[in-house]
Amino acid sequence: MTHSEVIVVGAGPAGLSAAINAANCGCEVLLIDNGNRLGGQYWRHMAKERDLLNYSLHYDFGRGVSLRDSVLNHKKITVKTQTQIWSAAANDEGVVLHALAPGNSSEIPREIVFETQHLILATGAYDRALPFPGWDIPGVMTPGAAQSLLKGHGVVAGKKMVIAGSGPFLLPVASSLAEQGVEIVGLFEAHSPRRWLRRVFVLLSNLGKLTEGIHYGRILKRRAVRMKFGFAVIQAHAGDDGILTAVIVARIRPDFTVVVGSERKIECDAAAIGWGFTPDTSLAGALGLPQKVDVDGAVVVSVDERQVAQSNSEMSVHAAGEITGVGGAVLSLHEGAIAGLSCALLLGKITDSQYQNTTKELYASRLHAEKFARALKDVYVIPDGWRTWVTPSTLICRCEEVSCGQVDTAVRELGARNSRDVKLFSRVGMGMCQGRVCGRNMADYLGSDDGDRIRNARRPIIAPITLGELAQDPLL
Numbered sequence: 001m002t003h004s005e006v007i008v009v010g011a012g013p014a015g016l017s018a019a020i021n022a023a024n025c026g027c028e029v030l031l032i033d034n035g036n037r038l039g040g041q042y043w044r045h046m047a048k049e050r051d052l053l054n055y056s057l058h059y060d061f062g063r064g065v066s067l068r069d070s071v072l073n074h075k076k077i078t079v080k081t082q083t084q085i086w087s088a089a090a091n092d093e094g095v096v097l098h099a100l101a102p103g104n105s106s107e108i109p110r111e112i113v114f115e116t117q118h119l120i121l122a123t124g125a126y127d128r129a130l131p132f133p134g135w136d137i138p139g140v141m142t143p144g145a146a147q148s149l150l151k152g153h154g155v156v157a158g159k160k161m162v163i164a165g166s167g168p169f170l171l172p173v174a175s176s177l178a179e180q181g182v183e184i185v186g187l188f189e190a191h192s193p194r195r196w197l198r199r200v201f202v203l204l205s206n207l208g209k210l211t212e213g214i215h216y217g218r219i220l221k222r223r224a225v226r227m228k229f230g231f232a233v234i235q236a237h238a239g240d241d242g243i244l245t246a247v248i249v250a251r252i253r254p255d256f257t258v259v260v261g262s263e264r265k266i267e268c269d270a271a272a273i274g275w276g277f278t279p280d281t282s283l284a285g286a287l288g289l290p291q292k293v294d295v296d297g298a299v300v301v302s303v304d305e306r307q308v309a310q311s312n313s314e315m316s317v318h319a320a321g322e323i324t325g326v327g328g329a330v331l332s333l334h335e336g337a338i339a340g341l342s343c344a345l346l347l348g349k350i351t352d353s354q355y356q357n358t359t360k361e362l363y364a365s366r367l368h369a370e371k372f373a374r375a376l377k378d379v380y381v382i383p384d385g386w387r388t389w390v391t392p393s394t395l396i397c398r399c400e401e402v403s404c405g406q407v408d409t410a411v412r413e414l415g416a417r418n419s420r421d422v423k424l425f426s427r428v429g430m431g432m433c434q435g436r437v438c439g440r441n442m443a444d445y446l447g448s449d450d451g452d453r454i455r456n457a458r459r460p461i462i463a464p465i466t467l468g469e470l471a472q473d474p475l476l
């Protein structure tokens, strides 16, 4: 068992910022991430020799590189990449994390157990996909998947692509793919830009974000890609080989119901469709941290102003970044910095007044970024009209191939009253992803209350593991 003074899980903006701030105060930090390289989702990048392409695919890669290098060169930070935490447990004295890392010679990954009294969770978020007829066809993916392929491997997902869904994330994805020569045959935002009118002050007080938006707008204009508002992909079609050939796009109302007769077919070989992000609270749930439902319906980790999720005289768990609510990389950086400093305070590395002085500005910056995040959630809200796009045969759970019709049967004929009942009757959410993709959609489909959403988001096993890997666990 490896003991560390502070463990940070997640090396995205929040985790990097937490690690560097804690280490600068004198804490010995172990930074763990399951990716090949530091940077998380936002600064996902290819190996060094392709750094030039990395720069062209990111809006502010320079900041990521400098943070990454500071972390890698810091004497007080030990980095473990390709290390997947698959199980976690906490008691009054500390936290034990079980992880899988690449083995030395055998093909079976090595099991490592970490232990700490001070954990900072920065496990981020993943794309939200909504079900519609054909969403399970090969070639249909999320914008995050398309972006990860490109940023992480230099691979474009298709030659002729449709990008659709809702939220500002569609812009970097469309512009980076267009820059790499992909023909964007349709770029569709479900909401109207007029929704920003009531929040124009928030927009104007975030000129950096506005400038970033203009940057993507310029690229798209140069590549002759026009975003159409008030449209959504409501069906996908496959050819004889089962692979995507076209999508059906329709005009939708503000409540996401379809304007009948507005449907049209667009031929494409890939479609990236996403509806914002869902915080990855798997690890937080396994540790029994307090969780709540955010304004956008997502389950998030509940933290106080110091980013503390749980603490006593012996131990602490902080949470920072998108697991505490989706808000973008800048908010994640501020939250991570506060979490790192707060951890240093609890460890007695800095005094209370040093903490107050250092965090004064950070608190103000966090508040400013939170206001922008709140505006994003209001503008790009996902109303439940998407439920009218599905048919009884549309799969809601792709892993276990459970259809919306089977869920309806569980409710109407078998008397299921909540997500757990539906799961037991239909196996929804019992597959490989353990409900990460379908769990939130199930809750929306059923109209679940907050308690049901939080229970539904808890999963004891954080990542799939084989029996061979399990057998190596030194604590067994």
Ligand SMILES: Cc1cc2nc3c(=O)[nH]c(=O)nc-3n(C[C@H](O)[C@H](O)[C@H](O)COP(=O)(O)OP(=O)(O)OC[C@H]3O[C@@H](n4cnc5c(N)ncnc54)[C@H](O)[C@@H]3O)c2cc1C
Pocket (backbone or CB within 6 Å): 009, 010, 011, 012, 013, 014, 015, 032, 033, 034, 035, 039, 040, 041, 042, 043, 083, 084, 085, 086, 122, 123, 124, 125, 126, 127, 143, 144, 145, 147, 148, 169, 172, 173, 277, 280, 283, 320, 321, 322, 323, 327, 328, 329, 332, 462, 463
């Ligand atoms: C697929 C994807 C692509 C994105 N691309 C962009 C983009 O191009 N532009 C943009 O503005 N925003 C993008 N975003 C949004 C942006 O990533 C976030 O706003 C920001 O990265 C959040 O920072 P974070 O530190 O909270 O989490 P993240 O950056 O998500 O970092 C979390 C890290 O924790 C690791 N992790 C999670 N669980 C475990 C575990 N159990 N064991 C070990 N490691 C774990 C993850 O692998 C990840 O590296 C993207 C989001 C996603 C999901």
